[in-house]
Amino acid sequence: MTPPLRTILAALLVAAPAVAFGQAGPNPEVAPRREPSLRGLAARERQRKCGAEWRTLAPAEKAAQGPRWPQYYSKCVRRLKEQRA
Secondary structure, eight states: OOOOHHHHHHHHHHHHHHHHTTOSSOOTTOOOOOOOOHHHHHHHHHHHHHHHHHHHSOHHHHHHHOSSHHHHHHHHHHHHHHHHO
16 A cells, blocks of 8 residues: 555655755765865956945946946946956
8 A cells, every 4th residue: 555645745855855955964975165266266356346336336326337236247347357457
């Protein structure tokens, strides 16, 4: 006789978080975290600079520069890369 569907689903819901968060047991195949590359560090630094600039802008200035973060960030990154060159 097969167990009811409710029992099967309950067992899966209990086991799923343990598997998802790596609590099901040690996994020797997990690689250690890599050090960030120079490109990655530079990109992170540009994002921090642009974010700091974005937070200091008044709403009217934000509308003039690019009303949303992605548009502003794109312009800011382009400007910072040109300044370095």
